[in-house]
Amino acid sequence: MIPLLSLRSPASPSSALFHFSPSPPFSSRFTKSPFRRFLPPTKPSLSTNSFSSTSQQLGPQGPQNQQAPRTLFPGGYKRPEIKVPNFVLQLDPDDVLADDNALDFIDKAVSKWVGLVVLNGGEGSGGRVYEAARSLKAVVKDRAYLLIAERVDIAAAVGASGVVLSDQGLPAIVARNTMMDSKSDSVFLPLVARTVQSSDSALNASSSEGADFLIYDLGQEEHVNMAMKTVYENVKIPIFVVNNNSQAEVPSYTELTKIFKSGASGVVLSLEDLRLITDDVLSQFFNIVYTTNNKRQDESIDELEMAEINRGSHQKVGVAGFIKVEDREKQLIEKERSVLTEAINVFQKAAPLMEEISLLIDAVAQIDEPFLLAIVGEFNSGKSTVINALLGERYLTEGVIPTTNEITFLRYSELDRKDMQRCERHPDGQLICYLPAPILKEMNIVDTPGTNVILQRQQRLTEEFVPRADLLFFVISADRPLTESEVTFLCYTQQWKKKVVFVLNKSDLYRNTQELEEAISFIKENTKKLLNTEDVTLYPVAARLVLEEKLSATSDDGKKYREIVFTESNWKTSSFYKLENFLYSFLDGSTSRGMERMKLKLGTPIAIAERILSACETLNRKDCESAEQDLSSANEIIDSVKEYVIKMENESISWRRRTLSAIDATKSRTLELIESTLQLSNLDVVASFLLKGESSTTLPATSRIQNEILGPAIADTQNLLGDYVTWLQSNNAREGRAYKESFEKKWPSITFSDKNYPLETYEMLRKLDELSLRAIENLSANATSKQFEREVREVFLETFGGLGAAGLSASLLTSILPTTLEDLLALGLCSAGGFIAISNFPARRQGIIEKVKKTADALGQELEDAMQKDLQETTQNLEKFVRIIGEPYRDAAQNRLDKLLEVNDELSNVRGTLKMLQVEIQNLHVS
């Protein structure tokens, strides 16, 4: 850790910019940090039953509802970012449960001003806290972070973002791990905040504890201003202040501004406080804050630029931090810049939410920056000591406990004294220190936090920094060569294709060269396998001894040290010199080592681009699959109407059968009646026709036909067909609704107003000509029975009309013969008597029977056709309806697929261009 010799306003409010990542990594001064965009999902997250299961959703608006892909960093976790300045709303369970309006108010508050909601869990009963936490979670959603104070169990149970621990509460690491176990599917690490009441505990919580932010209760501090100053200057995580002893009812606008200006990241408010502060005050406060911050940011950039100019322009000389570069190389750098700029455009199109793209943006912006050497390794391996030994001064703090908590960026600056340095805290949190060490004229060196520290934040900082380094010095401690966690970290560095030089530090711990050689060969053997290369560079060093030698050397620039190195054959010091030589040989672009440095430097952004490209390709492939799936699902739904049609056809068979069997039954009963009426033996009828003539009263059979057969049959059939029509219409309406719902449910992100559909769309579901009903509506029992009577009368008259009263006696014979067979006998007898006319009777009767049968069959056919037509009309209407409402979904899927395929082509082009660029870089040779 850098001793703050001339720390320039390190924690001025300018560091409290708009987003504060709890563990912000390095980012270039002039570009935004890539990790700033690790924002909490401020919009409601993607619903699981959305159109696709992957990143993009269908929609006329395009893929803006894209879900963030998991990060490329190990474990796939992101550190949640806390927006500052911000308000913390602190609530008791009673605030939430006892007050009916509270939830509405909280809803409004999180939509506007409040970024963090803390529910006090310490004192209330577990049940009430849980109940309140659930209600809060339902209201807050993902718009703000919900944290539960002191109750890790409840925070885990309700899926809260994290916990707030009191001064004496659970260790942060225990709370975080418990939360992580319960949130195994979350991309975001849980937040752990600590309530502190003194500057000492604030410092402790932020550094060794690894809390993500602090709630600082000023009520216990005697010298509030002094305590605040100490805390703000030394604590690098967001601090929200609360004054539980304050007499003031509610902080005024002036107070809020004062608190903010003092360096706090925000204020903790109760529900009551927040209710009393008007929206005007809050919006005014935020306006002022943002304006002030923007101004400060601009100012700080100006100052930094000035500092750059004052420092001298050696870093601007040359290209990409190189001296002696040829035109060819310059052209290559420009080419790389343009290729990568184009690649960035494509990546942003392919995966707009992939935060790592900003890594590439930064890398491209830094293409002209000096070579970046990062020293990585486990904590306590001696990273800071190695750097100090390289620089020849104890600039960085060394120690047996984790001492480097931040990314510390070392740059050259001409300062008056050799042991002098000037450090600045970058708005993103890392330290930039300007030192007068000559080696920094040619490269920037970065000290990173140890990788196997229990504080996850530090490990993440280093992991996130790795992609941007041009060369890694992997420091291994001689007392534990190549641990499991080192192997894991090493494999991670290879995901970014990093060139690694191993530095086996603390070699002085070995008793003899044999021990040293054994260690070297053990490390080399294993790293060769791990890195799949024969070319492993390893330097055994004893950095502490070298540093001491250098410090005790009298002359400048370590001349004495070099003399020692050359004169002494002590490997403990001489091997460090080899490491330095290796590094210095990198400096000259006209040598092959220097050229390798150039290749590494140019390779850094390309490796990042390749990694992002692979991620984009995977994402695009999945998205294409899901778009194809969506398209075929939409088509399947539309086509599934055919199955519905078949089902309806099948079901309609029974309706038709019922109708036909009703007609059949009527026909049979009518025929029966005809048979029984049209008999020669039916003397009553004959007599009544013959004697009474046309004016005779209606036959009993006629009224039976009308009242008992046709009347009820027609009414029944009309009802049946009425039911049939209703069945068709209601099925259509229900099915149409179901189709619409299934589209909406499957792809909730797509919303179409009904106005977008043609006017008659919904009408289609009801529309029906009702041909079947119309076919029967004119059928009258009265008219038909009259017709029947006429026919019967005709038959009788034609048969018996010529006999007269005398002839009738012959026919009396038949009065005792009741059946048709008997009719025939009667016919025989009568024929013998010469009554020929009677012989036509059976044929006439058969004629009527045929006629009735024909009429009934024709009616059956007519009804069947009409019913079929009604069915067709309804199913066709449904098909049309489903096509109309399904079309937008299908089109959206098709459009999305087309766009994705376009992006896929562009990604392939990027891959090709990157490959060519890589070949060109590999072909760079010393001229």
Ligand SMILES: Nc1nc2c(ncn2[C@@H]2O[C@H](COP(=O)(O)OP(=O)(O)OP(=O)(O)O)[C@@H](O)[C@H]2O)c(=O)[nH]1
């Ligand atoms: N014996 C021996 N001890 C060393 C050597 N180099 C460093 N140390 C000691 O190892 C301890 C850790 O050194 P640091 O340089 O702070 O280690 P670091 O890797 O930067 O530690 P963090 O910043 O906490 O990750 C200190 O006590 C150093 O004095 C060495 O060459 N030999």
